[in-house]
Amino acid sequence: MKIDFKDLTPETFLAEYWQKKPLIIKGAFANFEDSIDANELAGLAMEEFIESRIISCNNSKWDVKHGPFEDFSEFGEANWTLLVQAVNHWSADVDSLIEPFKFIPNWRIDDVMVSFSTPGGGVGPHLDQYDVFIIQGEGKRRWQVGKPDASLTELIPHEDLKQVSMFNAVIDEITEPGDLLYIPPNHPHNGVSIDNSINYSVGFQAPSAQELISAFADYQLDNHLFEQRFDDSKRRATDKPEEIEGSDLNLLHNVMTSAFKDEGLVQDFLGKYLTTVHHTLNLLVPVEPLPxxxxxxxxxxxxxxxxxxxxxxxxxxxxxxxxxxxxxxxxxxxxxxxxxxxxxxxxxxxxxxxxxxxxxxxxxxxxxxxxxxxxxxxxxxx
Missing domain, CATH: 3.40.366.30 (50S ribosomal protein L16 arginine hydroxylase; Chain A, Domain 2)
Known part of the structure; x- marks a missing residue:
């Protein structure tokens, strides 16, 4: 399974679109067949160890319910979406959808979320902080994607749902099976299902500096690293006790940054951090160790x-x-x-x-x- 980039190549896509502007490729996957059907997806949403939610909107009132679900009849025939995280952890066919995107390093890829939407179903206009490729499976969906816009208003129509005000769309298209939509971070987008439809969202992890530094601090605490105090043995008397001098600022700064100077330590942290899976894995530990x-x-x-x-x-x-x-x-x-x-x-x-x-x-x-x-x-x- 390969992406038909039409007039592009992976290299030109990365140079012209990746983290720069959205792109829709009609017929990116010829004769596309769904990797999972709605019933199988519903079955996964019934499992307690799999993260799922249903977002609905009726009479302009948004609602969010979290799985596991026992029954779906209460949601009716329209205006709701089931989203199931990390479906690639439980379906080899869904996991294979990552393969066409291997022109991007594996460490950037997060998981494949799969959604099933009834007519009118969607999650409302919103922003994501990461790159995502969305493959259209069964059915059709109208997608609108805009450019980053600081004037957009953040909306919280439900405590578990963040949206933004409507935006000017640079892409306004109906996606059909096999179409591919790329949305960079911070680009507002809104997808509304036209009929019963399935979407596969291949998401990419993009840790912020805040997340990395916070996790690195936890790593140091867990491993009892850098517990020593800063060296103040060369202190001289001061006639300005109310001030912190430049030499002291430098000393404290060096104490704070010394951990980042240990290349091996930083690599160990990053390797562990970037391979830590945030959704359940089906680990198959042998009852007895295999020789x-x-x-x-x-x-x-x-x-x-x-x-x-x-x-x-x-x-x-x-x-x-x-x-x-x-x-x-x-x-x-x-x-x-x-x-x-x-x-x-x-x-x-x-x-x-x-x-x-x-x-x-x-x-x-x-x-x-x-x-x-x-x-x-x-x-x-x-």
């Missing part, structure tokens, strides 16, 4: 190892620094294990032919058994 002998035997019989759906992996391979991060954990990597680490980071299914030569090395055996026995990779788990 390498059994793993080799199963591979020899033609069994295939698959990563758990929705798993996030990052490989840092910078000169002397080699690290593999999976689901918020740091796995040691060196020159002996780098090839296996690349395979794991790419989340490719692992067959005997792919890993056989690697498994002659004890370090590779330890790496593979570790990810399997933590439930991150398993046989036939897709």
């Amino acid at each position: 390498i002998e059994l793993i080799k035997e199963l591979l020899a019989e033609g069994e295939v190892l698959y990563p758990v759906l929705g798993l996030k992996c990052i490989l840092i391979n910078q000169h002397e620094i080699k690290r593999l991060f999976v689901n918020g954990e740091n796995f040691p990597v060196d020159t002996d294990t780098i090839e296996l680490a690349k395979l794991l980071a790419s989340k490719k299914p692992l067959t005997k032919n792919l890993v056989e030569s690697s498994l002659n090395c004890l370090k590779n055996q330890q790496l593979l058994t570790s990810v399997i026995n933590k439930g991150l990779w398993c046989f036939e788990c897709d």
